[in-house]
Amino acid sequence: MQKTDHYNAATAPRRTRPAWLPTLVTVLMLPLLIGLGMWQLERADYKRTLQADFAAAGNSTRLETRDEVLALDALRRFQPVALSGRYLDTRQFLLQSMIHDGAAGYHVLTPFVTDAGPVVIVNRGWVARDYAGKKPEVAVGSDARRIAGRVARLPRPAIAIGETSVGGDWPRAVHFPNAAALAELLEQDLDGRDMLTPVVLLGANEDDGYVRDWRPTGTGPERHLAYALQWFAFAATLAVIWLVMFRRRRRNAQ
Numbered sequence: 001m002q003k004t005d006h007y008n009a010a011t012a013p014r015r016t017r018p019a020w021l022p023t024l025v026t027v028l029m030l031p032l033l034i035g036l037g038m039w040q041l042e043r044a045d046y047k048r049t050l051q052a053d054f055a056a057a058g059n060s061t062r063l064e065t066r067d068e069v070l071a072l073d074a075l076r077r078f079q080p081v082a083l084s085g086r087y088l089d090t091r092q093f094l095l096q097s098m099i100h101d102g103a104a105g106y107h108v109l110t111p112f113v114t115d116a117g118p119v120v121i122v123n124r125g126w127v128a129r130d131y132a133g134k135k136p137e138v139a140v141g142s143d144a145r146r147i148a149g150r151v152a153r154l155p156r157p158a159i160a161i162g163e164t165s166v167g168g169d170w171p172r173a174v175h176f177p178n179a180a181a182l183a184e185l186l187e188q189d190l191d192g193r194d195m196l197t198p199v200v201l202l203g204a205n206e207d208d209g210y211v212r213d214w215r216p217t218g219t220g221p222e223r224h225l226a227y228a229l230q231w232f233a234f235a236a237t238l239a240v241i242w243l244v245m246f247r248r249r250r251r252n253a254q
Contacts, residue, residue: 036039
């Protein structure tokens with residue numbers, strides 16, 4: 001009788017991933033996860049600083065001379081200030097994608113020509129968006145006046161979203177512009193005047209303003225702390241998984 005060999009599937013060697021693969025993934029991902037957690041902690045510290053600056057309002061600083069107005073950029077953020085001058089009524093901006101109480105709208109950014117010379121952008125508050133496509137009526141007189149508000153910065157998006165200006169007529173809709181972009185759009189109207197980087201958040205009791213529920217931050221430091229804990233938890237989980245796999249392979253090898 002001819003003797004035959006039978007293949008036993010139970011004894012077939014298993015195909016396993018190379019031992020270096022989980023180690024490589026861990027080495028690449030662990031610093032990334034820890035770095036994201038540290039970044040969120042830095043964001044939480046930044047938000048706490050903004051909240052402290054907003055709470056420490058202090059007395060209003062009157063800016064009268066050219067040098068005083070030019071020093072606006074050196075003032076503490078949210079420092080109350082008072083300026084004299086006039087609005088550029090015909091050259092206003094509508095900052096898009098601004099949310100208030102869950103509703104979409106704009107922040108009205110109006111250039112303010114100070115008596116000292118330099119031009120400052122004044123944020124006159126939030127107005128609702130007309131979904132029919134009609135721009136809101138934001139006319140303001142160009143008569144001489146004194147305004148009061150807080151020193152701030154133009155909001156910046158987390159991700160750049162295309163062109164700054166999205167409309168050729170005035171008031172012009174804009175997507176998160178910086179001061180240089182606004183100065184370029186106003187070049188013919190500045191008449192050689194300096195346009196400053198900071199903006200002024202118009203005070204809640206000032207005339208010719210809209211909804212002005214000014215807050216130091218959109219979200220508090222607590223959310224960033226929660227995000228940081230999540231990233232650190234992911235990092236710890238990855239490290240534990242790698243350690244378990246390492247011990248299992250070592251035990252199998254023995």
